[in-house]
Amino acid sequence: MTVRVGIADTTFARVDMASAAIKKLKELTPKIKIVRYTVPGIKDLPVACKKLIEEEKCEIVMALGMPGKEKKDKICAHEASQGIMMAQLMTNKHIIEVFVHEDEAKDERELEWLAKRRAEEHAENVYYLLFNRKFLEKNAGKGLRQGFEDVGPVRE
Numbered sequence: 001m002t003v004r005v006g007i008a009d010t011t012f013a014r015v016d017m018a019s020a021a022i023k024k025l026k027e028l029t030p031k032i033k034i035v036r037y038t039v040p041g042i043k044d045l046p047v048a049c050k051k052l053i054e055e056e057k058c059e060i061v062m063a064l065g066m067p068g069k070e071k072k073d074k075i076c077a078h079e080a081s082q083g084i085m086m087a088q089l090m091t092n093k094h095i096i097e098v099f100v101h102e103d104e105a106k107d108e109r110e111l112e113w114l115a116k117r118r119a120e121e122h123a124e125n126v127y128y129l130l131f132n133r134k135f136l137e138k139n140a141g142k143g144l145r146q147g148f149e150d151v152g153p154v155r156e
């Protein structure tokens with residue numbers, strides 16, 4: 001049986017994070033059907049995700065976005081996150097938020113690497129949530145990160 005996975009992304013982002021996530025998901029399993037929905041910016045993501053779940057019958061959604069470095073962008077990101085959480089509670093489905101803040105990276109090269117890496121690693125999390133939740137359980141408390149290096153547990 002095929003599981004429908006929603007991929008919501010934005011034109012505001014400076015890196016095509018969705019393609020990285022889709023490629024990784026397709027490498028991981030043939031058992032998914034991707035439904036992509038691109039919107040202008042991160043504040044448009046909550047309704048896109050909700051529509052992917054309710055109208056497109058997606059079991060889980062990734063919300064990929066890139067908040068800019070200005071203060072207004074940070075506020076925007078906070079608002080978008082709250083909308084995404086509300087959409088999760090309204091639909092009772094996971095929406096994995098994959099935000100990369102433009103000022104997390106030291107230059108454009110690192111920004112591209114980070115955005116794609118974080119999208120891929122969260123795509124792996126989507127796979128585990130759908131098909132192998134035990135893997136996540138085994139990694140509880142391990143200080144895993146998406147994008148930059150894992151920090152590890154407090155004590156080995």
Ligand SMILES: Cc1nc2c(=O)[nH]c(=O)nc-2n(C[C@H](O)[C@H](O)[C@H](O)CO)c1C
Binds near residue numbers: 010065072
């Ligand atoms: C200030 C601002 N900052 C961002 C941002 O950092 N990242 C992003 O993806 N989108 C931003 N937007 C656009 C809004 O999210 C949205 O697309 C518009 O307000 C139209 O609904 C806005 C308006």
